Amino acid sequence: MENWPTTPTTPAPAPMEPIAVRPDEAARLLGVSPRTLDKLIKARAIDSRTVGRARLVAVPSIAFDVIDENDLVENYPKLRPVLVEGLIRRTEVANIIASPKIGKTWLAHGIAMAVATGTPWLGRKVEHGRVLIIDAELYRETLAYRMRRTREIMGVRPSRGWLSVWPIRGRCVGIDVIERMIREHSKPGDFSLIILDALYRLLPKGTEENSNDSMTAVYNVLCSLADWSGAGVAVIHHTSKGDQSSKGVTDTGSGAGAVSRAADAHIVLREHIEDDCVSVHARVRDFAQPDPFVIRNLHPGWQLDPNLNADDLKVGTRGKAREAKPKPRDWTVAEFVGEFVTHEWRTRAEIEQLAVGRGLKRTNAERLLKIAEADRLVIRDPRDGRSPPVFGRADLKPQPPQTGGAF
Numbered sequence: 001m002e003n004w005p006t007t008p009t010t011p012a013p014a015p016m017e018p019i020a021v022r023p024d025e026a027a028r029l030l031g032v033s034p035r036t037l038d039k040l041i042k043a044r045a046i047d048s049r050t051v052g053r054a055r056l057v058a059v060p061s062i063a064f065d066v067i068d069e070n071d072l073v074e075n076y077p078k079l080r081p082v083l084v085e086g087l088i089r090r091t092e093v094a095n096i097i098a099s100p101k102i103g104k105t106w107l108a109h110g111i112a113m114a115v116a117t118g119t120p121w122l123g124r125k126v127e128h129g130r131v132l133i134i135d136a137e138l139y140r141e142t143l144a145y146r147m148r149r150t151r152e153i154m155g156v157r158p159s160r161g162w163l164s165v166w167p168i169r170g171r172c173v174g175i176d177v178i179e180r181m182i183r184e185h186s187k188p189g190d191f192s193l194i195i196l197d198a199l200y201r202l203l204p205k206g207t208e209e210n211s212n213d214s215m216t217a218v219y220n221v222l223c224s225l226a227d228w229s230g231a232g233v234a235v236i237h238h239t240s241k242g243d244q245s246s247k248g249v250t251d252t253g254s255g256a257g258a259v260s261r262a263a264d265a266h267i268v269l270r271e272h273i274e275d276d277c278v279s280v281h282a283r284v285r286d287f288a289q290p291d292p293f294v295i296r297n298l299h300p301g302w303q304l305d306p307n308l309n310a311d312d313l314k315v316g317t318r319g320k321a322r323e324a325k326p327k328p329r330d331w332t333v334a335e336f337v338g339e340f341v342t343h344e345w346r347t348r349a350e351i352e353q354l355a356v357g358r359g360l361k362r363t364n365a366e367r368l369l370k371i372a373e374a375d376r377l378v379i380r381d382p383r384d385g386r387s388p389p390v391f392g393r394a395d396l397k398p399q400p401p402q403t404g405g406a407f
Contacts, residue, residue, distance in 0.1 A: 039206030129192020174204035
C-alpha cells in the first residue's frame, strides 16, 4: 500500500524534533493558554523538566519551510486521495456526530467494513485499504457480535490483516498516548482509515471539552496522526443536549467550536420524522458540498432510503416530538364582555376566574375588565356599601335593596 505522498515530486515535510522552550513560549507555539499547558503537563501529555532554575517544556520544532508559489503549484498538482467518495480524503480528519445510542458505532463499522473490502458504502465509492478501529466503549464480546452482524448485513468478509480492532475500554488512554503508540507500533502507510470511538473517552486527562484551547490541541494531535500515517481519521462524537433540528450542521456537536472548525469533514446524523430513520448532513473542506440523504435503521445496520426528504427533521428535545402549543387567543374588549360579563351580577374574582379557565392570563382579564368599564360596556352595581363590588353589562338593572327578614 502506498503512503502519502504518492509521487517523488511531492516532498514530505521533514520530521519535527522536539525543542525545549520556556512555558510561555511553549503555550504560544502550541496555541493554548498557560492554564491549559499546565493541565497538559500535569497529565503528562507534554514533557516538562527543570534545568537549573529554569523550567523548560518540550514542543515540536517548526521548520521555516517557506515554498515559492510556483513550486507549490507544480509540486502538489492533485488533492489528496479520496477515501470515501464526496466525504473523506486520506490524511483528513472527519467527525461523525449523533446523539447517544442512535447508531453511530454501527455506521462507523459499516464504513470500516466497506473500506477493508473495497465495497461501496451507502452508494459511495471507497478506496480499498487497511482499517484500524480504536474502540473505547465496547467489550470485546460486543465488538465481535457487531462485526459478525455487519459482515452478514453487508454480505462481505475482510481478508485477514485488512481490518484490525484495538479494544481499550476502561484503560484511560488519551489521544496523545494513542498517537504515540501508533507511531511506535506501525509505519506510515499501514492504514488507510483509523476510526476513534468515541472522542469523549479518549480526551487526555485535564482536557476540557468546552475549551477551544483544549480541543484545538486535541485536533492538532489528530491532524498530526493523520498526516504521519497517511490515513483518514474518523472521530465518533456526540451531540449536545436538547433539540438539534434547528442547529446548523457545524453547530451540531458537543463542546467547543474548534471541534467542527478543526475537522476537514463534519458529518451529522439527526432523527428524521419517519421512525427508525435519520437524516445525514455534512460539511466538507475539499469536496463539493454533498446533498443530505436519509438512512433507515435495519436494527442493526443502515440502508439508504431515497424516498424521504432529508430536511424533514424530528423536532423536540433529544429527538422526541414536541407538541406545538396553541397560540393564545387575542381577545377584544367586546368579545371579553360578551363571553364573561352577563346579565347577572358577578364579582371581579368570578369574572377573572371564568376568563382564566378559557386560557387568559389573570392580568389580561383584569386589564380588559377595566377597559370595558371605562368604555361603559360594563357597569358596577351602583348601590353603596356593596363589598366586593359586582359587575354586569351596561343594560343590567341594579338589584333592589335587600330588606331585613326573619331568620
